[in-house]
Amino acid sequence: MALTPERIDAIAGEAGRLLGEGQRLDAVVRAVKAANPGLYVAGTQTSVMAEEPFREEERFSLFLVDGSQHCWVLTRKPEAAAGILIAERDEDL
Template identity: 60%
Template sequence: MALSSERIEEVVAIASRGFAAGQPVKAVVQAVKEASPGLTVTGTFASIMAEDPYREEARFDLFLVDGSGHCWTITEKPESATGVVIAEHDEE
């Protein structure tokens, strides 16, 4: 399943609203899952991600993942993406 730019924008919008409202990453991930049936979504903290994000936002980074193989891999290619990781920025 490729991720369209429209779907990526929807994910970013939902996540941005959730973080702006003070929701924890778990709640943000749940909101994205509910709005995007069939999309694999997980959350974590940005500090544990070693790769560069696909997109950086004010309160989180968005990573695209390719789950077509045995293990997930981070990808920069929306056409290869099967899911997303929402990585909340650590409090400074």
């Protein structure tokens, strides 16, 4: 399932709104999953990510996930993405 720029914008908007309201990351991930059936969605903290994000927002970064091979890998190509990783910024950064 390819991710369009509009879908990525919608996901980023929803995640930003929920995090801005004080929602915990796990609740944000559940909400994004519910709004995007069939899309792999996970969450983590930015401190565990060594790669450059696909997109940076005020409260989080977005990473795209390609699941077409044996192992999940990060990608910068929305047309190859089967999922999204929401990486919340660490408070102490």
